[in-house]
Amino acid sequence: xxxxxxxxxxxxxxxxxxxxxxxxxxxxxxxxxxxxxxxxxxxxxxxxxxxxxxxxxxxxxxxxxxxxxxxxxxxxxxxxxxxxxxxxxxxxxxxxxxxxxxxxxxxxxxxxxxxxxxxxxxxxxxxxxxxxxxxxxxxxxxxxxxxxxxxxxxxxxxxxxxxxxxxxxxxxxxxxxxxxxxxxxxxxxxxxxxxxxxxxxxxxxxxxxxxxxxxxxxxxxxxxxxxxxxxxxxxxxxxxxxxxxxxxxxxxxxxxxxxxxxxxxxxxxxxxxxxxxxxxxxxxxxxxxxxxxxxxxxxxxxxxxxxxxxxxxxxxxxxxxxxxxxxxxxxxxxxxxxxxxxxxxxxxxxxxxxxxxxxxxxxxxxxxxxxxxxxxxxxxxxxxxxxxxxxxxxxxxxxxxxxxxxxxxxxxxxxxxxxxxxxxxxxxxxxxxxxxxxxxxxxxxxxxxxxxxxxxxxxxxxxxxxxxxxxxx
Amino acid sequence: xxxxxxxxxxxxxxxxxxxxxxxxxxxxxxxxxxxxxxxxxxxxxxxxxxxxxxxxxxxxxxxxxxxxxxxxxxxxxxxxxxxxxxxxxxxxxxxxxxxxxxxxxxxxxxxxxxxxxxxxxxxxxxxxxxxxxxxxxxxxxxxxxxxxxxxxxxxxxxxxxxxxxxxxxxxxxxxxxxxxxxxxxxxxxxxxxxxxxxxxxxxxxxxxxxxxxxxxxxxxxxxxxxxxxxxxxxxxxxxxxxxxxxxxxxxxxxxxxxxxxxxxxxxxxx
Numbered sequence: 001x002x003x004x005x006x007x008x009x010x011x012x013x014x015x016x017x018x019x020x021x022x023x024x025x026x027x028x029x030x031x032x033x034x035x036x037x038x039x040x041x042x043x044x045x046x047x048x049x050x051x052x053x054x055x056x057x058x059x060x061x062x063x064x065x066x067x068x069x070x071x072x073x074x075x076x077x078x079x080x081x082x083x084x085x086x087x088x089x090x091x092x093x094x095x096x097x098x099x100x101x102x103x104x105x106x107x108x109x110x111x112x113x114x115x116x117x118x119x120x121x122x123x124x125x126x127x128x129x130x131x132x133x134x135x136x137x138x139x140x141x142x143x144x145x146x147x148x149x150x151x152x153x154x155x156x157x158x159x160x161x162x163x164x165x166x167x168x169x170x171x172x173x174x175x176x177x178x179x180x181x182x183x184x185x186x187x188x189x190x191x192x193x194x195x196x197x198x199x200x201x202x203x204x205x206x207x208x209x210x211x212x213x214x215x216x217x218x219x220x221x222x223x224x225x226x227x228x229x230x231x232x233x234x235x236x237x238x239x240x241x242x243x244x245x246x247x248x249x250x251x252x253x254x255x256x257x258x259x260x261x262x263x264x265x266x267x268x269x270x271x272x273x274x275x276x277x278x279x280x281x282x283x284x285x286x287x288x289x290x291x292x293x294x295x296x297x298x299x300x301x302x303x304x305x306x307x308x309x310x311x312x313x314x315x316x317x318x319x320x321x322x323x324x325x326x327x328x329x330x331x332x333x334x335x336x337x338x339x340x341x342x343x344x345x346x347x348x349x350x351x352x353x354x355x356x357x358x359x360x361x362x363x364x365x366x367x368x369x370x371x372x373x374x375x376x377x378x379x380x381x382x383x384x385x386x387x388x389x390x391x392x393x394x395x396x397x398x399x400x401x402x403x404x405x406x407x408x409x410x411x412x413x414x415x416x417x418x419x420x421x422x423x424x425x426x427x428x429x430x431x432x433x434x435x436x437x438x439x440x441x442x443x444x445x446x447x448x449x450x451x452x453x454x455x456x457x458x459x460x461x462x463x464x465x466x467x468x469x470x471x472x473x
Numbered sequence: 474x475x476x477x478x479x480x481x482x483x484x485x486x487x488x489x490x491x492x493x494x495x496x497x498x499x500x501x502x503x504x505x506x507x508x509x510x511x512x513x514x515x516x517x518x519x520x521x522x523x524x525x526x527x528x529x530x531x532x533x534x535x536x537x538x539x540x541x542x543x544x545x546x547x548x549x550x551x552x553x554x555x556x557x558x559x560x561x562x563x564x565x566x567x568x569x570x571x572x573x574x575x576x577x578x579x580x581x582x583x584x585x586x587x588x589x590x591x592x593x594x595x596x597x598x599x600x601x602x603x604x605x606x607x608x609x610x611x612x613x614x615x616x617x618x619x620x621x622x623x624x625x626x627x628x629x630x631x632x633x634x635x636x637x638x639x640x641x642x643x644x645x646x647x648x649x650x651x652x653x654x655x656x657x658x659x660x661x662x663x664x665x666x667x668x669x670x671x672x673x674x675x676x677x678x679x680x681x682x683x684x685x686x687x688x689x690x691x692x693x694x695x696x697x698x699x700x701x702x703x704x705x706x707x708x709x710x711x712x713x714x715x716x717x718x719x720x721x722x723x724x725x726x727x728x729x730x731x732x733x734x735x736x737x738x739x740x741x742x743x
Contacts, residue, residue, distance in 0.1 A: 327599075335581070335588035336595050338574070342582040345571035352527060352563050353652055354556025355585050363595075460575045462609075464617060464629035 008064045016057035023049050048092045055081060055100045062107035071111050078107030141412050148318055152311040162310040164426050166317055166382065170375055171422045173321035175402040175414035177371030180328050182400065183409035184337065185364035186344025187237070188245040191252025192399055194232075195225040195369040197259060197391035199376025204272040204386045205265070214278035214381050218374060225373025226366040233365040237358055240347070252396055259388040271387025277309065278316060278381045285309035313382050320378060324371045325411055331367070333461045340364050341409075341461075398422075405446050407453025416454050420446075478540045480505040480656055480688040481526065481547075486535035488521050495521045497712040498534075503656070503705070505540075508682050508689040510699045510720075513709035514732060519692045520566060522709070523658050526690070527563045528555040541655040557586055562654035564645045566661045566692075572634025576625055576644060579633050580616035583651035588612055619647040623677065639670040646677065656688050657681065663695040671695060675702050700724065708732065 032043045062077035084091075085101020123129040151157060151165060174196065181189045202221040206212045212220075236247045259266045266272065277285055283296040285308055296308055331337040339360045342350050347357055380386045402421055406413030420442060446454065479502035488496040496518045503509035511519045524530040526537055528550055537547035545559040555561050571579050581588070591597070591608030620626045623643040628636060633644060642662055649657055662678075663671050679702055681687050693699045699706065699720065706723040708716040710732040716723050723729055 330599055331595065334592055334595050334599070335585050336592075338578055338582050339585050339589075341574055341578075342571045342585075345573055346569050348529075349565070349569040349571065350582075351529075351552045352556055352565075352569075353583050353585065353648070354553055354558075354560075354562075355582070356553045356557070458573060458632075460630055461578060462581070462613070463575075464577045464613065464620070464626070 004068070008061060008068070011064055012057050012061040015060040016053050019056045020049065020053045023052060027052065045092070048096060051091055051096050052099060055084075055096075055103050059103040059107055063110055066107065066111035066113075069114075071115075074107055074111035078104045078111060080104070081107060144412070144415060145322075152314055157307070157311070159307055159310065162307060162314055164423060166310065166314050167426070168418050168422050169314070169317040169321050170379060170382075171399065171402060171418045172415050173317065173324050173375045174372060174399045175406065175418055176321065176324040176328055176411060177368050177375065178399050179403050179406075179409065179411065179414055180331070180340075180371075181364055181368035182403050184328075184332065184344065185340040185361060187361060187365065188241065189248045189365070189368070190245045190393075190396055190400065191248035191250070191255075192368070192372055193391045193393070193395040194248075194252040194255040195228060195372035196376040196379065196395070197255050197388075198225045198228050198369075199373030200380040200386045200390070201259065201266060201272075201376075202373065203377035203380040204275050207276055207380075208272060208274060214276070214377070218377055221377035222370040222373040225376065226370035229366040229369030230362060233362045234358075237361040237365065249393070249396075252391075252393060256388050256391050259391070266388075269388060271385055271389075273385045275380050275384045275386070277384060278312070278378075280312060285312055313378075317375075317378055317382075320374055324374075327367075327371075329411065336360065336363055338461055401443065405443065405453055407450075407455040407457075409458060410453065410455040413453055413455035420454075479503060480507075480540060481690070482536075482538040482540075483522070483526070484536040484538070486522065486525060486537065487533050488518075488525055488530060489533045495712055496525070496532075496709075499709065499712070499714045501707045501714060501717060503688055503690050505655075505688045506682060506686050507704040508678060508691055508702050509705045509707065510691045510693055510703040511707045511709060512693060512696075512699055513715075516711075517709040518712040519709055520660055521712075523563065523660055523690075523692060526555075527561055527658060528552040539656065556652060556654075560652065560654045561656045561658060562649035562652045563658040564642075564649050564660055564662060566664065568638075568641050568645055570633040570641055570645055570648070573632055575630050576620065576633050576636070577613070577616055577629045579644060579648050580619060580651045581612055583648045584612045584615065587653075615651060619651060622680070623647045639666050642666065642670075642674070643677065646681075650681065650685070650687070654687060656690060658690045660692050661694060662691070663693055663698045666695075668697075671698060674698065678702055 028046055028049045029042045029044045031040045033039075034041045058077055058081055062074045062081070065071075065074035065077065081100055082104025085097050085099070085104055091097055091100070148165075148169075152162065174192070178189065178192050181187050181192070199221040202224045203214065203217045206217045206220065207214070232248075232251050236244060236251075239247060260269050262268070279285075279293075280296055281299075283294050283299040284290065285296050295304065296312070332341075339350065339355050340363075342353075342355070343357060343360055350357055350360075379390070383390075398421060402414055402417040405421065406415070406417035424442065481503045483502070484500050486496055486499045487494070499518075499522065501509075511522060513519055521530065525532045525535075526547060528547065529552060532548050535548065539545040539547055539559050539561065541560055545555075547555055547559060547561070550559065571582065574582070588605075588608060589595075592605045593602075597605045617626065617629075620629055623640075623646070625636070625640055625644060625647075628640070633641065636644065642665075646657075646659065646662060649659075659678075663674055666674060675698055678689060678691070678698075682689055682702075691699070691703065703720050706716075706718065706720050707714060708723055708726070708729050710728075715728045715732055716726040718726075
């Protein structure tokens, strides 16, 4: 036992040393401005560093114990870390409390993982477990939908939650739209945000220049974005894989640069403001109606409340997202949807079967673009201001990450991934700059434990036999 | 069509890749309702002939005349048009199923063009009109019929990639047949099959010829398949046609024996 222990200690010490060496320059000291005349000075935070290094040493030791199968030492070390993190002992910063506490949780989780996994695996193999998971898979979507529908009338619905809900649903919709292109048709599109921008600017320009309303522009915005998809797709869709990704990436940037530089039309980097919000049966959501119009509060005879507008926006985007979802699900069961999936699997075989690859890909590309256009015009109506800043590459990357992490082609996976990738960083905004660290960590963990996405299961688009029931084999 | 027209008439087919002449002035005919085998040692250009016929390569020289519901000049058509309009279906030497999709879905994808028309380019399908549902049910029934013939009904809802090798070969043939071809091109369908599976394949190919009345063009190394079921054999070596005729005549042809035995490849044992 003791040579084993010494090697574990050595390993933990090495880890702590690496952490110290890296952390010395990143955490250990920083330059601060000490006034205009004196210039810069160092601000040492070596105590913070020392606490972190000790936590890393203990944590690594705990993880090694856990992977060595020694559950109890690992649990004790984890408990100690967790207790220190949660205790009122004054650590130099709140972040360190979080850091130490989460490290403790990680160690405890790791030491309990094998047992939990075994128990879970057994439960899943048991007849009741099978039945339960079949039922769960069927009802999860409905439960989520019901929760989404009643959210605005629950006490949870304050301004912050509704804002976040609208944001998440926007990304769910974009994810579902991109899922058609990437998940079903297998076309890696890194410039999806370009179509989002086309939709947003369509509404911004048509409403401010021509005075058209949201509901009139919505289909137009979708049509414009789909047209852009066709125009772009026609020359580039004969490219495959990486090449297609690069061209779409370039297209995304071109659209943004055009928006910045075509000042006459788009007002350049300054953006377009004063975009009217969506109306409900002609009623506007504002405290004072513009001449000739009524406010929603007047129409309903209720006092004005700022959240009414948010709730309305929430239901619009919920409806749009559901339409996207239903459309995608329906398409998947049609010949064209099966052809998309077949193209993703093997393009050469598709050609041999007489399927026109270019047309099939174009439909996927254009339909995906259309939904981005819808989402874009909603975005413009929600923000009441658009500028090229909103349509940078990172947006495309996040939408793609939602699709990939969700499990390519899985609709419910997109929802979970959107909540995870958009919701969590917003909820953890208090973590400040560290929240992007948490974001990165979550992505790495998902890719390690669920390399094919959160929901990797593919349901057949049609069956010859009835689906086998919950029980039995 | 009149009886004396061949199903496909390959005239002076030549395919060059840069300086390499893969096929050199090959002409042959394949008759409807017959199995025509193309044999030859490795590298003789058999698959290249297939790739020209099915539109994956554009021939350097030559004319490929197909007499289906009308006359098609295959060398002038784009890849997918050959499957779509001229109705030439093919399988591949290295199986190319859609591995993540189920067996049934593979057969449904094969009926894409017919179903696309029935679904009104997806519009009727999206609206769930009866007209499309009827067409879809018919397509499923057609697929079920083929699954019965290749003995895969029980596996219909499994991903195609999970099937054993022999079943994947049979499924690829069934998928090609679901496109309702007038010419079926099979690239080494017996490769990797055990003797029992080979015998089953023979039965399947004979039934495709006799029951469905489809002309089959076959590349094969397995002489037990070639000699037993072919009506006509074309022998290629180094991109040239060295012999042609009935299986028994070809087997006794000195040039063929030399091509096979003289180079020490592929004993003509059957």
